[in-house]
Amino acid sequence: MILRNAWYVAAWSHEVVENQPLGRMLCDEPIVLWRSAGRAVGLSDRCTHRGVPLSLGKIVDGVLQCGYHGVCFDAQGACVKIPGQGVPQSALPARAYPLVERHGFVWFWFGEAAYADPDLIADAHVADDPGWAAVGERILVEAAHELIIENLNNHSHVQYVHPQIGSAGMADAESHMQRIGDHVESKHWLLNCPAPPHFAKAGNFTGPVDRWFDTTFVPPSTVVLDLGCAVAGTGAPEGNRSEAIAFAQLHLMTPETATTTHYFWVYARNFALSDKAVTEQIRVTAQETFEEDRVILESQQRSLNRDPKAPLMNIAVDATSIVVTRVREEIAARPLRELTPAAR
C-alpha cells in the first residue's frame, strides 16, 4: 500500500541538474525532474500529446520541450507551446508535483497538492548537519517498501543477517516501544557484550561494550536509526556518551512500484568527522549490509508473489513493525482534512 498524501524522496539534490531532465518511476508513476533557475521541479513524465516520456526532451528557454514534436510545458505543467499552431485554452497540462528541497534531498508530494504541507516532511537533518559526517547512496531494491520498513523495525534481523554489525542476543533484548503521534519508537540495549566487528574497528574498542539500537518510524516510509556503543559500564544507558561512538542512520524508502523500491540511505556519525578512512569503512560496511538485506528482501518478495495467501505468523520481535503497520493503515483511512504534521 502506497500512502498517497505524503512526501517521499524523489532524488538526491545532486541528481537533479540545471536544465537536464531526469526520468524516474516514483510511486508507480513516471515523473520527470529537472532544475530551473536553481529550483527543482517535477511533472508527469508523459507528454499529453502522444504519451512520449518528456524526460527524452530538453529544456528550451526554461520550459520542457518534448523530444518528439516539440510540445512545451512549464514548471507548473501548463502546455505553453505547440509547434505548428497556437496554444488553445483546452491544451492538456501535464500533472505537476509539489517539490521541496531539504537536507540534500528533493522531496515530492504524491497526493492532493492542496495538502502538501512541508512541515510533514520527515526530519533528515543529519544528512547535511555540520555536526555529523554523512555518507549515503540510492539503491534499487526489488522488494516492496513495506518489506524494508518491516525489516528495519525488527531489530532481531541484525543478529542473523548482518555479521559485521549484529550481536548475539539482540533478538532477546527487551524492546521499549512507544507510539508518539504517528511516530513509532523502539529502543534496545545490550550490556557488557563483545563489540561487533564494525563498531570495534570504528571505535577502537578492545573490551566489552554497552550497545544500543533505537529505531523511529516516521510516516510514510522513513526509519531513523540511532545506534552505537560505549565502553561497558561507562553509563551510556543513563545518557553518558562520552566513551561512546554513535551513528545516525536514515532509511528513506520511496516506492518505485508496488513491489520495488528506491532505497535512499544515509549513514552519519558524530565523531572523527574529517577522517576519510572512517568514512570509507562506513561506506563499505553500509554497502555490504544493504546487499545482505537485499538477498533476504528480494527472495522474500518473490516468495510472497508466488503464494500471496500462504499463512504466516507474528512473533514477539514483530511488536514494533505490527504497530508501524497499524499506523500506516490508520493514515490511509484518515480523511484528508485531518492531515497535519505528526505529533513531534
Next chain:
Amino acid sequence: MILRNAWYVAAWSHEVVENQPLGRMLCDEPIVLWRSAGRAVGLSDRCTHRGVPLSLGKIVDGVLQCGYHGVCFDAQGACVKIPGQGVPQSALPARAYPLVERHGFVWFWFGEAAYADPDLIADAHVADDPGWAAVGERILVEAAHELIIENLNNHSHVQYVHPQIGSAGMADAESHMQRIGDHVESKHWLLNCPAPPHFAKAGNFTGPVDRWFDTTFVPPSTVVLDLGCAVAGTGAPEGNRSEAIAFAQLHLMTPETATTTHYFWVYARNFALSDKAVTEQIRVTAQETFEEDRVILESQQRSLNRDPKAPLMNIAVDATSIVVTRVREEIAARPLRELTPAAR
C-alpha cells in the same frame, strides 16, 4: 489493429533461400517461409501433429518435413507424408499463405486467400528500379506498427528527432493534404532555408535551399516519402528539379505482434547512382535516423502500455495521421466483397 485482408512484406527476397526454412512471427502468427524451385512459399509455422515449429525441419524432396516425427507438408500446406502410416484424408493441413514476390520483397496475404489480389500490393518499385540506387534493411522495433505509421505521417517530428535531416520551421510548414481513395498524401515546402547537414553533404549545397517533404500513406501499412532539396530559387516548387537532389523512401511496416514491428526500409536516390561513398553515407544516416526514432517509439509504446487510458490530445500537425487512422478504420469495417485495389 492489424488490418487482416491485406498484403504485408514477409521478408526481403534474399532472405528466403532455396530449400531453407525461415521461421518468422508475422501479424502475431508464426509463419515458415522457404523457396522451392525458385518460388517463395509460406505456411503456418506449426506442425499439425504436435505443434512443433516446422521451421526446425528441412526440405526433403521438395516438401517440408517436420524435424520431430517427419510429418511432411507441401507448398499448399497439404499433409503429404506421415511416417509409420499412410496419409488419411482427414490429415490436418497447415495453413498456407498467398505469397507474391515483387520489387525485391516477399509479400504475404494475411486474410482470406480468395481475396488476395496482387494489384493491392503497395508500389515499391524504387527498391529495384534501375533509375534509382537503393539501400535498405529490416529492423525490429518494439513498438506497434500504428505508432510508426503515425511517426511518418507527422512531418514535424523530423525537426525535433532528426538533427541530420530536420530543419527548423518544419512544424510550421503548411501541409497540403489530400485523400485519394485509400491513399493519403501530404506535401510540405520550406523555402530558402539552410540545407540540413545530410542533404548539404549529399548534394554539395553551400547556400540556402528550397526543401520538400512529401508523404503518401498506402494501406495497410506503407508510407512512401518523396524528399529532397534544390538550390533556393531555382524553381523546385514549380517542378524544376534540375538543381535538386531527390530521395524516395519506402517504409514498409509489418506487425510482428500487436506491439512490435518488422520495419523494412528502403532509401533510394536518383543521382550519383554508382557512387559508393554516397550509398554509404545514406546507409549510415538512415541507420542513425532509425535509431533516433526507435528511442522515441519504444519509450512511447512502454508509456502507452503502462497507462493505456491516460488522456491525450491532437494538435494541428496530426492532421494527416488522423486521416490515415480514419482510412485504416474504414478499411477494417469494410465488407470483404468491397476489397478492390486502391484508387491509384
Next chain:
Amino acid sequence: MILRNAWYVAAWSHEVVENQPLGRMLCDEPIVLWRSAGRAVGLSDRCTHRGVPLSLGKIVDGVLQCGYHGVCFDAQGACVKIPGQGVPQSALPARAYPLVERHGFVWFWFGEAAYADPDLIADAHVADDPGWAAVGERILVEAAHELIIENLNNHSHVQYVHPQIGSAGMADAESHMQRIGDHVESKHWLLNCPAPPHFAKAGNFTGPVDRWFDTTFVPPSTVVLDLGCAVAGTGAPEGNRSEAIAFAQLHLMTPETATTTHYFWVYARNFALSDKAVTEQIRVTAQETFEEDRVILESQQRSLNRDPKAPLMNIAVDATSIVVTRVREEIAARPLRELTPAAR
C-alpha cells in the same frame, strides 16, 4: 497435469550435502533439502514467519535456522525455536515432505504423506547396480514434463531428431505395445540395418545389425529405455545378446513448474564397465542427444503456449504415448485409497 500422490526425484543423492540447505522448485512448490546425520530431509522452502526461503538459512544444532530472524524448524517441519520468545503451541510448522533415498536419488512424495509407500518408487536400480556402468546428469528443460514423457514414448522421433542414434525406418518399425497395470511397454525391432554411428563406435560394429528400442513408462513420470544392437542374424530378437551391446536408460522427469522440468537421466551399459573412453563417449553422445531434444521440446512448449487451442492430430506412432496419457489420467482420477504399487 502434475500427478499429486506420487514419488518424484528431488535430487541426486550427492547434491544433498550434510548440513547444507539446498533450495529447489519441485512440482511448482519451493522445497528446501538438506542432510542431517546422513538422512536427507525436505521442507517447504518458506519460513512460516515472514515467507523468506529457508534455504537462505543454515543448519544449527541439527535444525534449520531461518536466515532472517532465526526461527528454527526441525526435520519434521516443527517450529522448534523462536528467538526472543518461547515457542507457542500454535507456532506454524513448515510442511515436511516424505523422502526416500534409493539408487543414488533422493525421492520425495508430493501428495498426502499417509500414502507415501516407498514400494511405489520407480525401479532405478541400473543407476547404481554394479552390473552396470552408468553416467547421468540433471538438466533443466523449459518444457512440461508431459512433453518429455511423450517424446520418449514415441520411438519415431529418434529417426528425425537424433542422427547419432537414429536409424532410417524406425518410424515404420512395428510397435508391440502392452499395458501392464500402470506400466506401458512398447517394443520395436529393426533387422539387418546399418548400425547408427554411436552404436557402431561403442560396439565396434562394421556390418549390419539387428537393433531394438524398447520403452517402459512407469508412473508418474519415468521412462525406462532398453536399447541396443547385435550383429545381424545372431539371434538377438530371440533373446541371444551374446553378440550385442545393450544400454539401459532412465529418464526421470520431475516438474519444476507446470511448463519446466528437472530432467534426471541415466545412461547405463552392461559392457566395457571400466572403460573410461566408452563412458566419456556415452556422456558426450547423451549430452548432444538431450540438446537435440531440448531444441524441439522448448520450441514446442512456446508454440503450445502461444496458441493452446489450435487443433492437433494423432498419428500411428503416437499409439504408446496416447495410452500413457490415458494411464496418467486414470491415476489422477483414482481415489486415494486405491493407491497401491503398480502391477509389476
